[in-house]
Amino acid sequence: MKRIVLGVQYDGTPWRGWQTQPDGKTVQDKLEFALQKFTEGKVSTICAGRTDAGVHALEQVVHFDTLLARDLSSWVRGLNAFLPSSIAVRWACEVPYFAATAHVDGNQQFHARFSATARTYHYLLYNHPVRSPLMVNKVGWAFRPLNLENMQQAAEHFVGTHDFSAFRAIECQARSPIRTMHELSIKSSGDLIVFTLRANAFLHHMVRNIVGALVFVGNGKQAPDWIVDLLLQKDRSRAAPTFMPDGLYLAKVEYDQKWNLPQQQSAILPWL
Structure with missing residues (x-):
């Protein structure tokens, strides 16, 4: 099993927020649909912070677990091929994964939400x-x-x-x-x-x-x-x-440097 972390950018205008809904019109629904298409299997995602309808993200951080082995650049290109124009994966990286049965300190397992500082x-x-x-x-x-x-x-x-x-x-x-x-x-x-x-x-x-x-x-x-x-x-x-x-x-989610995430300088809006 691998734990993959993504940096996701989106225009929230067309979507009813991040969190999945029955009608499927959310950012999470579209990302998980792209993951299903790319991996040919169901994948559940966890984000750093759920955004409401109409709210945008310069760099949302998302993680998921998978058995699939792919180059990091393939995760970016492959997922973007199945995503609408208002959502894009900007980067991907792999972090250490520990099974739920492993006796490890919680700080050793990366979590998009709970590891954020x-x-x-x-x-x-x-x-x-x-x-x-x-x-x-x-x-x-x-x-x-x-x-x-x-x-x-x-x-x-x-x-x-x-x-x-x-x-x-x-x-x-x-x-x-x-x-x-x-x-x-x-x-x-x-x-x-x-x-x-x-x-x-x-x-x-x-x-x-x-x-x-x-x-x-x-x-x-x-x-x-x-x-x-x-x-x-x-x-x-x-x-x-x-x-x-x-x-x-x-704009930005911060983590301990030990995770070595390839985050971009998204805390500043690029057009200002």
Whole structure:
């Protein structure tokens, strides 16, 4: 048995998120269909972080187990031959595999989700009175002017270890709302505002809920210190609505260097 790891990039616009659904219209369904075609057998995949409908990935990390022996380049070319144009395998590598009956420390077995040490997301926001048809499905949109300095001031309150209950979806299944935000930066380039969030892990809808709150601060509906109150109150109903998924990108998943993954510099959007 071999454990293969893939770096997968996708445009989430046509798909109902990552996780498999009965109608088969998800990224996981399409990837597993390609694996079935290429390996002539059923293959189950595990990803680093499930993305919602309309959310994109610059570098999703996926692993699966197989008995099939193929060159790493063959995994890339072979799977891409069966994938739609909105999904592509960018790289493949093999990591050590231990059978379930083997007595090994959990740290010795690579797992796309549980071995990850940090994750980075970008949110792209187009701030202009008129929407751009050229950016549809690729950016969020705010038509009211946003105060960048106020949003940056508010963003500082998120950094550190906090209870993010006010920023998790009601249906979130995480056992704990405690997360550590390593970085939350906001930069502008013309009418485009880029939010970069790096944390040990994220709750369901956490990034979109944070962006929604920061937009409330940016358009003057709330003061920057409002974020402190939300974190302390731990009440989702007091926060801003969940922001649209269009501008959200899973940019990078970090792992210990011992796994020697051929990850690309995907933490920076290539067109910025």
